Amino acid sequence: MNNIVVFGGSSHPTLVNKICANLGIKSSQIKLGKFSNGETSISIGESVREKDVYVIQSGCGHVNDNFMELLILLNACKTASASRVTAVMPYFCYSRQPDIPYTAKGAPLISKPKESYTFESVPGTPVSSTVTTQKPRSPSDKVNANNNANSIMENMRSPKLQALEQPSPIRISDSGDLHKSPSMSRIPMVPERKENSSELGPLFNANNAGYKLWVAQAGTLIANLLTTAGADHVITMDLHDSQFQGFFDIPVDNLYCKPIAHNYIQYNIPNYQEAVIVSPDAGGAKRAASLADALEISFALIHKEKRSQLPKGPPDASLTSGGGAAVSKKPLISTMSSLALNSQDMKNSSSSSKYVQTTMLVGDVRNKTCIMVDDLVDTSYTITRAAKLLKDQGATKVYALITHGVFSGDALNRVSQSAIDKIIVTNTVPQENTVKFLGKDRVHVLDVSGIFGESIRRIHNGESISMLFEHGW
């Protein structure tokens, strides 16, 4: 391996070492750190002139810090006359950007924490505890969820939030506490998705806005930033949208986790021939179906739907198709009404704003082992809910096979309380915490360093990497 230099960012040193071990080289000398003012500082310890440089950085942890570090590294290599610079991003950050929790009205979900939890018994702490306490202006701070619009608005001190309000006579006066402590983060959080709450603060109420809100999609931007920083090539795995590759003007190699998953199921799941592959949402159906095809086993799908009115008959009976297993009626339907902000809203909402959320299973899982397949678990609402549904439908055992286990906020807690018997996740994102939290018996970590090492070797040598898409590693 001449002329190859592999640098690891600070996001995932273990994976870097494993990839280097696979390549039979040492990861190159680099110092990563921060200046006292928070700016990222790097210094490259060896020559990269006319070398083939690979920079490995996963989009996990403090995402923006790690992403800036990657950009600075790429740029430093480029300006230090590297012949080619490849960004290796096992988990591609911002690839799922548009997936903001939406209300039925199309506005992003900025919810108040609920007093009562209907589906998951675990009361989700709003985001990770340390962060939350530091965010005085976060909308999630409204612990006292009362319906008094005035008090809600008073709680929102962020100027941007204020600006989003309908003009109101209430003056939000004090902003003096904004900078009491420099350690306080000044970025409000989007609270975690609470599926059963479509209530909004006054901010994003579609009645008030007069303009259909939209969320910036950072995908193209991220692609362009990488190219600008000097990346000549990108290697990643299981992109949430394969269309993402089209945002780049440089080659993107999207590796698949499927061969590893295939292998794992074949060798580690007893009687896998009798198992069912389940996609926890409609978006991942294709991915799950292709795995089911490869294993020649059956396939089921869970579909979530929000309807603006109560269906006439029993929703499950009329909507379920395919395998025809009746969906249990009990916990799957919930009714909610918009938060009444003022009397007028109250009047409107009482008559029209009823939303019904149905979750239904297409396919038969009774007395079977279920393997849920998804590319990404972040807040884990989707898979924990899906697991419960599968168990309710008589599944004997529920596995979850995940490529990128981000597990942000309260996700691990939720997973540990859920009906998932075993979670299988790759190490594109560090999983030490997951294993520690859930215990070794409940988590299996698949190693992707082999597949990344091999793809780096092949790209370096100018060989085809398409066989990596098919064969197990």
Place this chain on the structure above:
Amino acid sequence: MASNSIKLLSGNSHPELAEKIAELLGLSLSKIGVYQYSNKETSVTIGESIRDEDCYIIQTGSGQQEINDFLMELLIMIHACKTASARRITAVIPNFPYARQDKKDKSRAPITAKLIANLLETAGCDHVITMDLHASQIQGFFHIPVDNLYAEPSVLNYIRTKTDFQNAILVSPDAGGAKRVASIADKLDLNFALIHKERQKANEVSRMVLVGDVKGKSCLLVDDMADTCGTLVMASDTLFENGAKEVIAVVTHGIFSGSAKEKLGKSKLSRMVCTNTLPVDLQLDIYDEIDISPTLAEAIRRLHNGESVSYLFTHAV
């Protein structure tokens, strides 16, 4: 609907400054939500139409933990405006982040300031307004117009009105800032002295030598930024050792990272004055602020109306 009006958008880095600017312009900030997901990715939501409008995004490079978050916020906001068909997007960055990483001083060192310039352009920025760039050459890193405003007029105002400047001497804490200090000294018709420091590594100063006479004088220590404040505190000690009556530090960008607050609390500095390009949280009696939001607001107004900005280089608003 009238189009091509000013739209002010603020990130999370310095909402107070954005509000002040908005108030001076007689506008309200645009409806925009900048949040973070639980996985720490940034989310930007624009709540009103900005099609064919003149957008100004106010975001400063601050925060020890969040500087990169704010930078990504800025880039995503610019990109969001671009894709929402804004006519022109101007990034108002009072304190330009990574401004000190502007040269390849070691082998393979990154020129991050240049990278930031490229990133801003890639995101879709059409114009940049900034203030007291650490090195004005950074303007050359851009292919788009950069208006580097000066805090100097406001600083002069402050010195004239709030200090005993007839009996003062201006001091530059390092050789690099001599030019800046000399220019202020000229305008006030005062003498100036210089402190030469020997640096062994970044943010650490080993020894200081004073060039000039400060005995019995009130010293105005002028610099473009105060970061860990090691330099400032050592310089003030040096000045007091040389018989200074009082030492007033005047800086543009008050970053005050690390243990700056403790250092300043213990120091003999008579006054610590800085502008509000950054949110400052010192809570010290010696701290005083210069408001530069009028300069930024006037620059935005002039830029929007296509008037010359150069008046602001010499006059405080």
